[in-house]
Amino acid sequence: MTYKPVLLANIHKENSHKLAIYEAGGGYRALRKALKEMSPDDVLGTVRASGLRGRGGAGFPTALKWSFLPKDHPGPIYLCVNADESEPGTFVNRVQMESDPHQIVEGIILSAYATKTTTAYLYLRYEYPLSYQRMQAAINEAYSAGYLGKSILGSNYALDLFIHRGAGAYICGEETGLIESLEGKRAWPRIKPPFPAVEGLFRKPTVINNVETMACVVHIIDRGVAWFRSIGVPPNPADPRDVGSLGPKLYGISGHVNKPGCYEAPLGITVRQAIDELAGGVWKGRKPKAVIPGGLSTGVMTADELDTRLDFSSLMKVGCLGLGTACLIVMDETYSMMDFLYNSCRFYAHESCGQCTPCREGTHWSMMILDRIKAGRGRLIDLDYLAEIGNTIGIIPGTTICGLSDGAAWPIKTTICKFRPELEDFIKRTNPTGYVGTEAVPALAHGNGKPH
C-alpha cells in the first residue's frame, strides 16, 4: 500500500502540537481561504460535493446533517464536537488530539463557520488528560493568534470554543446523551424527533460531529473536492442511493497484532490489508480467529471473512453492524470466544444508562447468564436465551431509545451465530452432567463469583 498520510502528516514532527509547527506545515491556510473567499454556504457546498460522511460511527453525510439546521435562524446555533471516544478498541481521536490539536481546532472553526455557529463545545472524555492539556493549549494559542474569538482574522465572524469534560460514561458519546450531559443532567439519551439540528443543546439547533470528521473538513477546504473524491470507494453507479465511502480514514488496530497503533489509509482497504500491511500481522506467528472491524459494537467476523472491505456498506454483508469507528480488535486462534462474549456483555451491562427496560435488563441478564456459564453451570439452552436477547434489544428491532443496545446485541448475535460450536464445546466441557438441562436456574452475582 503506497499512501501518503494527510490526517496524520504532522504527528511525527517534533512539537507537532504547537501552533508554529502546525502553521509551518500549511496549518490555518484553509481557514484563511474560507474566511476570505467563501461564504458559509460555499463551505457547506464544498463539503457536500466531497461526499464526506461522519467518522463517529454511523457514517451520516456531514453536509446533509448541517443542512437540517433551520434556515435564517436568529441563533444561537451550537456545534458539539464529540471527543467522548469510549467505544472499546477505539483510540484514534486521542492520537489526533494529542499530536495535532490545531488540526482539530481549525476543523471546528471551519465547520462552525459553515453552520453559522457562534459557540462550540468539545465534549472530551475525562480519561484523556493529555488530550485535555494539548487541546486547551491549542485553543489558547488560537485565541491569541486571532483564529478564535471576536472578528476572526479581521472578518466579522466570531466563535468561542470551550472544552467540556465528561465523567467516565460511555453513553455520553451518544449525541443526545452528550447534550443532556453538557446541560448538567444525567446522560439519558432523548427520544428523536426532535433531532438535535432542530432542537438540541439548550433547546437550540445543534450539530454534533466527531473529531475525525472535523479534521477531514480542513483538508477538503485546503485540497479540494477532487482530491478527496480520488480516495476511497466511489458510489456504486447501479445504486442511486449509495454515496460511496470517500476520503482518507484512520484505522486503530489493537489486540493480538505485532504493531498495534493508529494508521491512515483510504476507506475501503480490506480487513486483511489492515492487519497484515498496517499492523504487521497477527502476533506470535499465530492465525487470527476473530476480528472486530470497528469498535466492539460492530460485532465479530471470522478468519474466513477478512477480505471484506472496511467501508460504509461492505461490513453489513458479513453480518456486522457497520464500519463503526474503523478500529479493529484482533483475537488470535488461542483466545476463548466465551471470554470475549463475557467481556462484551459486562461492558454493556456496566454502561447501559438504564432508561429503557429492554436494554437495562437485557444487558444485565446476558452478563449474568454468561457469568453462570463461565462458572461451569451453563446449559446449551442458554445460548438460545442469549440469542433472543441479542435479537430483541435495540433501535433496529425497535425496543429502545438509543443505539447502545444495538451495540450490545451485535457482539452477542454474531458470536453465537459464527462461533456456536466453540461455545457449545465450552458448555459441555465445563458442565458435563448438566448441559442439557432446561429448568430455571438462579444467576450468579457479578464477576464469576469473584467480587468486582
Place this chain on the structure above:
Amino acid sequence: MQTTQAQSTETLIKPFLSQEIRSAIEAYYPRYPSRRAVVLPALHIVNERLGYVPLEAVIEIARMLSLAPAQVQDTLSFYQFFPQDMPCGKFKVWMCRSISCSCCEGEVLMDYLAQKLGIRPGETTRDGRVTLLPAECLGACDFAPAMLVNDTLYKTMTREKIDAFVEMVQSE
C-alpha cells in the same frame, strides 16, 4: 439589605467550599447560557481538589447554581465517578478491563496489582495512598494493557512494570 434564612446561617456556619473553589466554579459561568451546565465542571473542580464530593459540597454547589441539591446529586450519582464517602487515594489507578486490554492479560495484571496492594479492585489502601479502579476502555488500546494513574498513562503494562509502580508508590 434583606437577609434570608439561608444567608444568615451561611454567615454562622463556615462554608465547606473554599473561596478558591468557589471562584474556580464561578469562572465557568460565562461559558454556558444556563447555570445547570456548570454542574459537571463544578463536580470536577471539587473532586480534583478534595479527592471526593461529599454531600456538603453538593448542597453548596446547588446553592451556587440555584438548583435543588437533588438535581446535583442526581447528576453526580449517574456517573459513578465522584466518590462521596471518603477521598480517593493519592494515586488514583484506573486499570482497563475492556476487550483489547483483557485479551492481552490486562485483567490478570489487575488481580496481580490488587494482590500486591492487599486490596480488591474498587478499594483504597489503608494508608490512603492508592485507589485501584477497574475501568472500561481507556482509549489507549494501542498500548494494551493500559493503566491511567492520575494524569499519567502507563503503557503496555507487564508484571515488572507493576512491580516498579508499587515500589515507586511505597517510596513516596
